[in-house]
Amino acid sequence: MASPPPKRLPAAPSRLLPELVSYLEGLPEPHILFDSRYRILAANAAYRGEFGPQGSVVGRTCYEVSHHFTVPCDQAGESCPLARARQSGQRERVLHLHHTPQGEAYVNIELVPLHDADGAQAYFIEKMEALRVAQGEPAAQGLIGRSPAFQAMLGLVARVGPSEASVLLLGESGTGKELVARAVHDASPRAARPLVVVDCASLPETLFESELFGHEKGAFTGAQSAKPGLVEAASGGTLFLDEVGDIPLPMQVKLLRLLESGTFRRVGGTDLRRADVRLVSATHRDLLALIDEGRFREDLYYRLSTFPIELPPLRERPQDLPLLAAALLSRVAPQRRLALEPAALARLARHGFPGNVRELRNVLERAALLTDGTRIGAAAIEQALGIGRRPARTLAPPARAAADAAVLAAALRRHQGSREALARELGISVRTLYRRLKALGIAPGQ
Template sequence: MSETAPVILTIEDETSQLKALASFLHKRNYQVIEAENQKTAIEQFQSHAIDLVLTDMKLPDGDGESILEHIKQIRPDVPVIIMTAYGNTTQAVAAMRKGASDYITKPLDLNELDLIIQRELERSVLISENRRLREIIENRGHVAGLITASPLMQDVLNTALRAAASDAGILILGESGTGKEVLARAVHAASPRATKPFVPIHCAALPEGIVQSELFGHEKGAFTGATARREGRFELADGGTIFIDEVGDIPLNVQVQLLRVLQERTFERVGGNQSIHVDVRIVAATNKNLQEAIKKGDFREDLFYRLGIITIEIPPLRKRREDIPPLIQHFLKKYAPGRFIDISREAMDRLMKHRWPGNIRELENLIERAVVLARGNLISTRDLPSNIQPDSDDTNEIQVQSDRTLPELVADLEKTLIQQALLKSDGNQSQAARSLGITERNLRYKLKKYDPFIPE
């Protein structure tokens, strides 16, 4: 997207309407390039850095679909919004199936149009920044694990990219197994410190008396068993990034020292009196509710705010089920290199319905196990562990109960049909909407309304 005001190519064969649209968009601080036919539009698109295209469906020398086709061949990332006459939305829906971002009916509601444009421009920026993050990380060899088709995770990656360029402290929140260290490594890989060390420390795995020594090191004779000087993780990470996992498990006396490092970038080894200066970026993570820990006196409030200049929360897998199919394919390639192993629709259906308390880590372990146990090149339901088996009641069957209203039952049916469509399309919303006979726009509305990915 251009660094100045976004540039919108506006295509409309009615001169008066084109001028009115251009005037409206100018007032909204957009740059506008006008075209009254397809030929001019294509020429303008090829000669300018266009951020968004707004086109009428009917033109003297073509239509919105043909313009869409030309644009997607040249720059597939540019959002295209179709304007169409009221009651004539069939072509607009067909255009959305071919890649149009949205459509709006005439006569235009300018406030609605403004909201659609803002949304699509923001989405375009998000996609562009996430692509840049992936390219940076892939070029530096740390792409493993950053696999997502979820809008929730797209937001997470966008925040991570913005944060990576700074040295601000980052606090990553999320349940166990959601990929907090993977995200921390991604931030490091996308940062100016990428060529320097990334040093993780997992505090939950350390006895309470060892945490201080592991973080700050110790001098010879500092305690029983300290037979030599030892550098701590902060010294090892000098110039790079230290990742402190399960920071909520750090004892209060060590929290004081950690706060000092955050504020002054200095510390002393255990048993020493020489101040050591380090240049380190601190990324911390926890699966605990630190606000509750602060209330209980188990975690320092000042440390919480210093650690979390930027806070990123990773949603659990059960809230981003569209990530399950691509993650499964990734783990199949990882644990069955050189083999083609697929997963049956029934097995995929059960995996999509599982609540995944262990999140991505649980999914990875399950796929590794299934690859070993699979008979041939197809993972079936018999290769899945017992806790993945469905409940005795079919989760797709709507139970008619006397105390439930008709709207409640209809909502249940809609949720079930949407979930089935998304399962069959491997999370592809365009395909799911098409199979349901509704627009992708309508599907997105229902997804927000029902949140059908969380089984009741």
């Protein structure tokens, strides 16, 4: 339920306050009423359940109760909704990290200014909704972080989650795109329905359509009965297409039709079926470059990227490394209560982590296996990093590379059909063909 819209208070607001306080008391979300000096004048039952009895919060400042700050949020590095409302004169929304009896938690804040008869902002109503998909401290699951880059990303998740907009998650491998997709789903009205994950990179082109849209009995050899696809499995919920840049071109057309019309057909079927799904997709690839290469449809790109969210790499979240390390250690060795020595944490901080959080987890799991006690030292981290270090790549001999280039060039010169047909002729997949062309410096159009 949304907070009440801005109202004008009479010259003697005290007569209205009991009615307003009574109204707030019945709202299910935590609400407080406070004045222009940040003093809490009333707190409803939901707020008191989160932060303590009425007597322990009324009369104190909102920033003291929620943040344990001694100054307003905007003077302590946070975005203050009251300061923003004073400038805009209207309701404001921000994402904050609050202290609660259960620990730190991310909270969506919506603040509404109330004006007196002279138009001055006399009082403010603040509604709080916990964003339960992320924590600002080590946790057993979910997103973890408190760095500015992480909070900016999470703020976008909180904005788009309640909508039906298609979301495109962009970022390097290992940044947690599936976790963010789940956060978008959990923040939506579809949270009680399924989140169905489709790993586009692992589906063979020949099975892609059947897996996504399903098939009818007899549609192909081995189809002994009708089978619904993943789109139908996600009905009422969210369909998450991971590594969407790997979707074959022929399938991109059918996916576009699904997005534009909400309809699809099973393989071998004629009946037009309707899909009630919200689409979230993700990729580590540069889709715009793929468009330029003719490997990704531009119209599909704009359908998928209604609301793009960039996931920051771990190297841009240095403040989150201790939180992530503590949480990951509790996951990889839950019975041992392991901790990192300061020197070990410092060694991790010097590593670039090209594999991001996924690589960090692997390093910590190795270090745990290399440690007998409960304290992981810098030596164990150094050894764990060494075990996972990539070997130097061996380049193909020049003669072999030249021969491969000659074979491909000859095939391209004589071939008049599609890239798919050329890949079949060479006995490789279309994706392998494009990779070889790119590796040998042959542009797709040549």
